[in-house]
Amino acid sequence: MSEDFLKVALAAKEAAAELAPLPRAPKDAALRVIADALVSRAAEIVAANALDVERAREGGLSEYMIDRLRLDVARVEAVAEAVRQVADLPDPVGEVIRGNTLPNGLELRQLRVPLGVIGIIYEGRPNVTVDAAALCLKSGNATLLRGSSSAYESNTVLVRIMQDALAGTEVPAGAVQLVPGLTRDSVKELMRARGLVDVLIPRGGASLINSVVEESTVPVIETGVGNCHVYVDADADQDLAVEILLNSKVQRPSVCNAAETFLVHAAVADTFVPRALAALAAEGVTVHGDDRIAAYGDVVPAGEEDFSVEYLSLDIAAAVVDSLEDAVAHIRKYGSGHTDAIVTRSVSASRRFVALVDSAAVAVNASTRFTDGGEFGFGAEIGISTQKLHARGPMGLPELTSTKWVYTGEGHLRTGAGTVIASCAAGAE
Amino acid sequence: MSEDFLKVALAAKEAAAELAPLPRAPKDAALRVIADALVSRAAEIVAANALDVERAREGGLSEYMIDRLRLDVARVEAVAEAVRQVADLPDPVGEVIRGNTLPNGLELRQLRVPLGVIGIIYEGRPNVTVDAAALCLKSGNATLLRGSSSAYESNTVLVRIMQDALAGTEVPAGAVQLVPGLTRDSVKELMRARGLVDVLIPRGGASLINSVVEESTVPVIETGVGNCHVYVDADADQDLAVEILLNSKVQRPSVCNAAETFLVHAAVADTFVPRALAALAAEGVTVHGDDRIAAYGDVVPAGEEDFSVEYLSLDIAAAVVDSLEDAVAHIRKYGSGHTDAIVTRSVSASRRFVALVDSAAVAVNASTRFTDGGEFGFGAEIGISTQKLHARGPMGLPELTSTKWVYTGEGHLRTGAGTVIASCAAGAE
Numbered sequence: 001m002s003e004d005f006l007k008v009a010l011a012a013k014e015a016a017a018e019l020a021p022l023p024r025a026p027k028d029a030a031l032r033v034i035a036d037a038l039v040s041r042a043a044e045i046v047a048a049n050a051l052d053v054e055r056a057r058e059g060g061l062s063e064y065m066i067d068r069l070r071l072d073v074a075r076v077e078a079v080a081e082a083v084r085q086v087a088d089l090p091d092p093v094g095e096v097i098r099g100n101t102l103p104n105g106l107e108l109r110q111l112r113v114p115l116g117v118i119g120i121i122y123e124g125r126p127n128v129t130v131d132a133a134a135l136c137l138k139s140g141n142a143t144l145l146r147g148s149s150s151a152y153e154s155n156t157v158l159v160r161i162m163q164d165a166l167a168g169t170e171v172p173a174g175a176v177q178l179v180p181g182l183t184r185d186s187v188k189e190l191m192r193a194r195g196l197v198d199v200l201i202p203r204g205g206a207s208l209i210n211s212v213v214e215e216s217t218v219p220v221i222e223t224g225v226g227n228c229h230v231y232v233d234a235d236a237d238q239d240l241a242v243e244i245l246l247n248s249k250v251q252r253p254s255v256c257n258a259a260e261t262f263l264v265h266a267a268v269a270d271t272f273v274p275r276a277l278a279a280l281a282a283e284g285v286t287v288h289g290d291d292r293i294a295a296y297g298d299v300v301p302a303g304e305e306d307f308s309v310e311y312l313s314l315d316i317a318a319a320v321v322d323s324l325e326d327a328v329a330h331i332r333k334y335g336s337g338h339t340d341a342i343v344t345r346s347v348s349a350s351r352r353f354v355a356l357v358d359s360a361a362v363a364v365n366a367s368t369r370f371t372d373g374g375e376f377g378f379g380a381e382i383g384i385s386t387q388k389l390h391a392r393g394p395m396g397l398p399e400l401t402s403t404k405w406v407y408t409g410e411g412h413l414r415t416g417a418g419t420v421i422a423s424c425a426a427g428a429e
Numbered sequence: 430m431s432e433d434f435l436k437v438a439l440a441a442k443e444a445a446a447e448l449a450p451l452p453r454a455p456k457d458a459a460l461r462v463i464a465d466a467l468v469s470r471a472a473e474i475v476a477a478n479a480l481d482v483e484r485a486r487e488g489g490l491s492e493y494m495i496d497r498l499r500l501d502v503a504r505v506e507a508v509a510e511a512v513r514q515v516a517d518l519p520d521p522v523g524e525v526i527r528g529n530t531l532p533n534g535l536e537l538r539q540l541r542v543p544l545g546v547i548g549i550i551y552e553g554r555p556n557v558t559v560d561a562a563a564l565c566l567k568s569g570n571a572t573l574l575r576g577s578s579s580a581y582e583s584n585t586v587l588v589r590i591m592q593d594a595l596a597g598t599e600v601p602a603g604a605v606q607l608v609p610g611l612t613r614d615s616v617k618e619l620m621r622a623r624g625l626v627d628v629l630i631p632r633g634g635a636s637l638i639n640s641v642v643e644e645s646t647v648p649v650i651e652t653g654v655g656n657c658h659v660y661v662d663a664d665a666d667q668d669l670a671v672e673i674l675l676n677s678k679v680q681r682p683s684v685c686n687a688a689e690t691f692l693v694h695a696a697v698a699d700t701f702v703p704r705a706l707a708a709l710a711a712e713g714v715t716v717h718g719d720d721r722i723a724a725y726g727d728v729v730p731a732g733e734e735d736f737s738v739e740y741l742s743l744d745i746a747a748a749v750v751d752s753l754e755d756a757v758a759h760i761r762k763y764g765s766g767h768t769d770a771i772v773t774r775s776v777s778a779s780r781r782f783v784a785l786v787d788s789a790a791v792a793v794n795a796s797t798r799f800t801d802g803g804e805f806g807f808g809a810e811i812g813i814s815t816q817k818l819h820a821r822g823p824m825g826l827p828e829l830t831s832t833k834w835v836y837t838g839e840g841h842l843r844t845g846a847g848t849v850i851a852s853c854a855a856g857a858e
Contacts, residue, residue, distance in 0.1 A: 017761070017785075017787070020784075020787070021784040021785060100806070102804070102805070102806060103806075106795060106799060108805060108806075110822075113787070115817050115818075116787070116817065194642075194643075198817055198818075199817070199818060213623075213646070214623075214646055217642070217643055219648070219649075219816065219817075219818045220648075221818075237840070240839075240840040243840060243842060244840060244842065247842035247843060251842070251843055251844070332446070350837070354833075354835050355449075355450040356446075356450060358446070358449070358542070358545070358833075359833070360833065360834060361833070361834040361835070361836065362833065362834070362835050362836075363835075363836055363837075363838075364835070364836070364837040364838070365837065365838050365839050365840055365841070366535060366836055366837065366838035366840070366841040366842075367841060367842050367843050369842075369843035370535060370836055370838075370841065370843055371834065371836075375531070375843065376531070376537060376834075377529070377531060377532075377537075387648065388544050388545065388627055388628070388648075388831035389544075389627075389628060389648045389650075389818060389819040389831070390818040390819040392831050392832050392833070392834075393539075393832070393833075393834045394834075402817035402818070402821050403821050403822070404783075404787075404788070404789065404790070404791065404821070404822075405789060405790040405791070405800065405805075405821075405822045405823075406783050406790070406791050406792075406793070407790070407791075407792055407793070407795055407799055407800075408779070408792075408793040408794065408795065409792075409793070409794050409795035409799075410669075410794050411666075411669040411672060411673060411794055411795070412794070412795040412796060412799065413672060413673065413676035413680070413795075413796050413798075414676060414680055414796050414798035414799055414804065415680070
C-alpha cells in the first residue's frame with residue numbers, strides 16, 4: 001500500500017471515529033457551510049473543470065461525455081443546492097430500530113450507527129464527488145472518493161473546498177478525502193484496504209462494478225446495472241401496457257431503471273405486438289425481436305446477447321412467451337435483478353409474478369422508472385443496489401448505516417445456557 | 430469448478446427458487462418431518478458418527494474435540510427438538526418492513542424475501558449441519574453445507590436423512606446439500622461460486638473466518654470471533670463490577686461472548702484491582718496484566734498479543750487506564766467489535782461509552798454473556814455477526830433474509846426526472 005494512500009485512508013478512519021458520535025445539528029451546519037463555500041468559490045471550480053474539459057477534448061472524448069464532465073456556475077449552484085437538501089433530510093443515526101425489555105429486565109435497543117469509512121468509485125461527473133460526500137457526511141460516515149481521472153482537476157478542487165469549509169466546523173476536515181493518484185493502482189489500493197475502509201460502493205458501468213466485486217476484499221455494495229423487463233400478461237389492459245412499455249423505455253433511456261426487454265404472453269401477441277411495434281417505432285425505438293416477434297413486423301433479429309445487454313439507448317429486446325412462468329424464467333435467466341414489471345388485470349397473475357421474480361423491485365401496472373430513491377420518497381439516493389445483502393434497491397441515508405445493540409441492566413448476570421440454537425455458544429464454532 | 434460441486438450448487442439454486450415463494454405452513458411441516466426422521470433413524474446417525482469418532486481417535490484428536498464430535502441417541506433427540514423449535518418460530522418471509530402510499534398513488538411495500546442459497550462453512554460439531562439447514566429452510570433459503578472433514582460420515586448421513594424426509598414434503602429435497610469432498614478445494618469452490626451462492630457464513634475460529642473473508646468472491650458474513658472487554662469506570666459500583674467481570678469470564682469461557690480483557694479506571698484501581706484479582710483467582714482464572722495491574726498482585730506479564738487474543742479459556746488480560754476515553758481507545762485498538770461492557774453509575778459515562786465504542790453490542794452494567802440470539806429473544810441464532818454490513822450482532826431468522834420492493838399502480842407513468850440526488854439516474858453512472 002502506497003504511503004500516499006495510507007495517509008488519506010488513516011485520516012479518513014480517524015475522522016470517522018470523531019464524526020460518528022456527532023448529533024444532527026453540527027452535521028447539518030457543516031453541510032450548509034460546504035454549500036456556501038461551493039457557491040462562493042465557483043470560479044475556482046469552473047477554472048479547474050476547464051482544464052479537465054480541455055484534456056478531454058484533446059483526448060477525443062465524445063461531446064456527450066464532455067457535457068457530463070462540464071461544470072459551469074449554474075451547475076455548481078445546483079450541486080450546492082443538493083447539499084442543502086441533504087442537510088434538510090432527517091438523520092438516520094441514532095434511530096432505534098428495535099427495542100424491548102427482556103424478561104430478565106434488561107433494556108435492549110438496536111440503534112442505527114454510521115458504517116465508518118465509505119469508499120466510492122465512480123466515473124465522469126464531478127458533481128458525484130460532492131453528492132456522495134454530503135450523503136456520507138450526513139449519515140455520519142467519512143468518505144474516500146476515487147473519481148474518474150478525467151475529472152481529477154475538478155475533483156481535487158471540490159474536495160479541497162469541502163475540506164477548507166469543514167475546517168471551520170465541528171465536523172473533522174478529514175471526513176472527506178480524495179484518493180490520490182490517477183492510475184488503476186489507486187482503485188486496487190481501495191479494494192484491498194480491508195480494516196481501513198468499511199464498505200466500497202462502485203457507481204458506474206457493469207465492467208467497473210464486476211471488477212470491483214471480483215477483486216475487492218472490502219465488502220462491496222453493487223449498484224446501478226439494470227436490465228429491466230416489462231411483461232405484458234394475457235390479462236393485461238393493452239392500452240395501459242403500451243403506455244407503461246413506452247414510458248419504461250423512452251422517458252429516460254440512459255438510466256438503469258429504463259426497460260431493456262419486453263415480454264408478451266402468446267395469448268395476446270396477435271393484438272399487442274403490432275401495437276407495441278408501431279408505438280415504439282413512432283418514438284424512434286429499435287426493436288430487437290425473437291422470431292415470434294418478427295412475425296408481426298420489421299425488427300432486428302435478437303440474439304442471446306440482446307436479452308442480456310443493458311442498451312441504455314433507444315433499443316429494446318422483445319420476445320413472446322407461452323406463460324407467466326416462462327416470462328419469469330426468462331427474467332431469472334437474463335435479468336440483472338434490478339426492476340421488472342408486469343402489466344395485468346389479474347390479482348392471481350400479479351401475486352405469482354411478484355412472488356417468483358427475484359429482483360430488487362417488482363412493478364405491477366406501473367413504469368419501471370419509479371425505482372428511484374427520489375420517487376420512493378427517500379429525498380436522496382447514493383445508488384440502486386442490485387445485490388441481496390445489506391441493501392437492495394434504492395439506497396437512501398438509512399442504507400448508509402449499520403446498527404449497534406445496546407443493553408442496559410443493573411448487574412445482570414447470565415445463568416444457564418439460555419435457549420441457544422446453533423449459536424456461537426456452540427464452542428465458539 | 431468440479432462437476433460434483435457444480436451439480437450440488439445448481440441443485441441448491443433450483444431448489445431455492447422453488448422454496449422461496451412457499452408460505453409458512455409447508456415449511457414448518459417439512460421441518461417436523463425432518464425432526465421425526467432424525468429420531469427414527471438415530472441408529473444410522475450414531476453408527477456413522479462412530480466411524481468419525483474412531484478416525485478422530487486414531488488421528489489423536491483431543492478428548493474435548495472428540496466429545497464435540499460425538500453423537501449419541503440423546504444428542505440426536507436434542508438436535509431433532511431444536512428443529513421443532515425452529516418450526517415454532519414466526520416466518521420472517523413476507524413481513525412488510527416498510528410500506529406507504531406515494532403522493533402519486535403508487536402503493537409501495539418493502540417485503541422480506543429469502544436470500545437464496547446460503548453456504549455454511551463450519552467445524553467440528555455435526556449438530557450444526559441440522560441446525561443450520563433448519564434455520565435456512567425456515568427462512569426460505571437453500572443450504573450448501575461444508576462441515577469439518579472430521580465429521581464427514583456423520584454429516585453425510587444427516588444430510589441424506591434430511592433429503593429423504595423432504596422428498597415426502599412440499600419443500601424440494603435439493604434445498605439441503607452437502608458440499609462433496611473432504612479437501613480444502615471444496616471450500617475454495619464454495620468461496621468462488623459467485624452467482625450460485627448468495628452468501629457465505631463461516632462459523633469457526635478466527636483463522637477460518639479470515640481466510641474466507643480474504644479469498645471469497647461470494648459475499649461473506651463474518652461470525653463469532655469475540656475479544657470482549659469489561660471496563661470498570663471510576664463511578665462503578667465495585668461489588669457489581671466484580672460480579673459482572675466474573676460472570677463475563679467464567680460462566681462459559683469457551684464462547685465468543687465471554688470476556689477476554691478487563692480495563693480498570695486508575696481512580697479505582699487501588700480498591701478494585703486487588704478484589705478482582707482475588708475473585709478471579711478463586712475461580713481459577715489466570716490474569717495476564719500490564720505493569721500497573723502487576724503492582725497489585727501476582728499476575729502473568731501481559732504483552733501486546735495478550736490484549737489481541739481470544740483466549741476461550743480461564744485466562745484474562747487486564748490493564749489500568751487513565752480515562753474512559755483511554756479505555757475506548759484500547760477497545761478500538763485491540764477489540765474484535767463483538768461485545769464490550771461498561772460498569773458505571775454515571776449516566777454521562779454510559780452515554781459516552783455507548784457512543785464511542787464501535788462494536789456489535791455494548792453492555793451497560795450487565796454481563797457480556799447476554800449478546801446471544803436466545804437471550805435477545807430471537808429463539809434461534811445462526812451465529813453472531815461482527816461485521817457492519819447486512820447483519821451485526823446475533824443473527825436470527827430475519828437476518829437470513831433480503832428484501833424486495835413491490836409497487837402497485839394502475840398505469841402509473843413517470844414524468845419529469847423526480848427529485849433524484851446522486852442517483853444511478855446520473856447517466857447510469
